[in-house]
Amino acid sequence: MGVTPIIAADAVTKRFGTNQVLTRVSLPVSEREVVCVVGPSGSGKTTLLRCIAMLERPSEGQILMQGQVIAAAEGSAAITRAAHAVRPQIGMVFQHFNLWPHMTVLGNLIEAPVRVKGMSRSAAVDIAHALLEKVGLTDKRDAYPARLSGGQQQRVAIARALAMSPKVMLFDEATSALDPELRREVLVVMRQLADEGMTMIIVTHEMGFARHVSSRVVFMDHGETVEESAPAEFFGSPKTERARQFLKQFED
Amino acid sequence: MLQYQFRWDTIGSNLDFLLSGLNMTLFISAVTLVLAMLGGLVIAVLDMSRFRVLRLIGISVGEIIRNTPILVQLLWVYYVLPIVFNIGIDAVTALIIGLAVYQSAFISEVYRSGIQAVPVGHREAAQVLGLTTLQTFRRIVFPQAIRMTLPPLAANFVQLIKYSSLGSVISVTEITRRGMELSASVFRPLEIFTFIAVVYFFICWPLAMGIRMWERRLANR
Numbered sequence A: 001m002g003v004t005p006i007i008a009a010d011a012v013t014k015r016f017g018t019n020q021v022l023t024r025v026s027l028p029v030s031e032r033e034v035v036c037v038v039g040p041s042g043s044g045k046t047t048l049l050r051c052i053a054m055l056e057r058p059s060e061g062q063i064l065m066q067g068q069v070i071a072a073a074e075g076s077a078a079i080t081r082a083a084h085a086v087r088p089q090i091g092m093v094f095q096h097f098n099l100w101p102h103m104t105v106l107g108n109l110i111e112a113p114v115r116v117k118g119m120s121r122s123a124a125v126d127i128a129h130a131l132l133e134k135v136g137l138t139d140k141r142d143a144y145p146a147r148l149s150g151g152q153q154q155r156v157a158i159a160r161a162l163a164m165s166p167k168v169m170l171f172d173e174a175t176s177a178l179d180p181e182l183r184r185e186v187l188v189v190m191r192q193l194a195d196e197g198m199t200m201i202i203v204t205h206e207m208g209f210a211r212h213v214s215s216r217v218v219f220m221d222h223g224e225t226v227e228e229s230a231p232a233e234f235f236g237s238p239k240t241e242r243a244r245q246f247l248k249q250f251e252d
Numbered sequence B: 001m002l003q004y005q006f007r008w009d010t011i012g013s014n015l016d017f018l019l020s021g022l023n024m025t026l027f028i029s030a031v032t033l034v035l036a037m038l039g040g041l042v043i044a045v046l047d048m049s050r051f052r053v054l055r056l057i058g059i060s061v062g063e064i065i066r067n068t069p070i071l072v073q074l075l076w077v078y079y080v081l082p083i084v085f086n087i088g089i090d091a092v093t094a095l096i097i098g099l100a101v102y103q104s105a106f107i108s109e110v111y112r113s114g115i116q117a118v119p120v121g122h123r124e125a126a127q128v129l130g131l132t133t134l135q136t137f138r139r140i141v142f143p144q145a146i147r148m149t150l151p152p153l154a155a156n157f158v159q160l161i162k163y164s165s166l167g168s169v170i171s172v173t174e175i176t177r178r179g180m181e182l183s184a185s186v187f188r189p190l191e192i193f194t195f196i197a198v199v200y201f202f203i204c205w206p207l208a209m210g211i212r213m214w215e216r217r218l219a220n221r
Helices: A045-052 A077-089 A105-115 A121-134 A150-162 A180-195 A207-213 A231-236 A241-248 B009-013 B015-047 B052-066 B070-085 B091-116 B120-129 B133-170 B175-186 B189-220
Strands: A007-016 A019-029 A034-038 A060-065 A068-072 A090-093 A168-172 A199-203 A216-221 A224-229
Touching: A007 A045, A019 A034, A019 A045, A019 A060, A019 A199, A019 A224, A034 A045, A034 A207, A045 A168, A045 A199, A060 A077, A068 A077, A077 A090, A077 B120, A090 A150, A090 B120, A105 A121, A105 A150, A105 B120, A105 B133, A121 A150, A150 A168, A150 A180, A150 B120, A180 A199, A180 A207, A207 A231, A216 A231, A216 A241, A224 A231, A224 A241, B009 B015, B009 B189, B015 B052, B015 B091, B015 B133, B015 B175, B015 B189, B052 B091, B070 B091, B070 B133, B091 B133, B120 B133, B133 B175, B133 B189, B175 B189
Parallel strands: A034 A199, A034 A216, A090 A168, A168 A199
Antiparallel strands: A007 A019, A007 A060, A060 A068, A216 A224
């Protein structure tokens, strides 16, 4: 490759008790790449993403950001420090949005910039406004999350992650909890981000999105990466039987 | 019963005496509530501790207190503690200690369920954005937990007011004790204890109703 990946999972194995969820999964991602991780449920996609987000610690292997170890099976002071430093650079969007219900949309957006980055309130508000405009929700600034539709909530959640100016965005089945008619508005925002050159790792069941927007598709099954290729290749002529079986479900 | 001559004027002529007991009842309830809220916090923190030993202590204390009668605990504090620790405890202090410890065990459960009712995802969202554990608790978990905690806390207050009547057994001069004393000298238990029951009712009932309305308002938000 030559260039150091901006973020990478390196031979990550994850066990919960005796249940092995990931087996030596490696996923280096270069800057501006949009990687879609697909596969049947229970294949370990979400766990992989949660390891990269530092919500789970690998049982073996490590997570690297620009060549620097930020998570490993054996913790150390240096890793903790590195993790702390890069944390704001990794944004994550969850399946169930996880907006804080006791804060307004604006409150959700400025919380981390103010508390974590020590930004002034007015500067954070300016950024929040720009981001709300980007996701098309300026009029919802003072609304509480419960008053928004699922699609609107997820767009706010994306804006909240972007408010920290991350270098990498992780999406964990960001549209799976949404009614079909609400998915589009979220996918549009995600596509726009991809077009702007954001580095993204997207766990998804949206095959159309993976085909048209991603620069690479990773197919996982039973905790392993089975196949990894360009979208045209993956959807046009999958190399493995398992991938063919998986893709069959999406044909009508 | 039909021949019974009601003498409600007994209440009127001894009102000051009875109301001094009411003052004591309210004082004990309020002091105990504050102590129990703090005690409940200690037990809740132990319950949710990362360390097994602390967890075990918290859970054991909670279970023991919740599964023995409050009256026995009060008698124990009043009669046994002074012997064990070789100290003098007056009745009011014993009542406050006993009630506070008892209620702590219940309030700790209130805290715990309030905190655990906040979805893990809200905490993870904060963690991913870089908020520290303390910031996450203070800004994300606590404000949500408190909404779910306030109504049951207030319900505990009603409970405390009622349980303070047990102080009469260890001669704390709260309203029930005053009633017993008065009844012993004027032989009018019917009027006296009816009056006292009504007093408790008109303190506790509006509180309980207020709480119910409050809960409904929170639920609608």
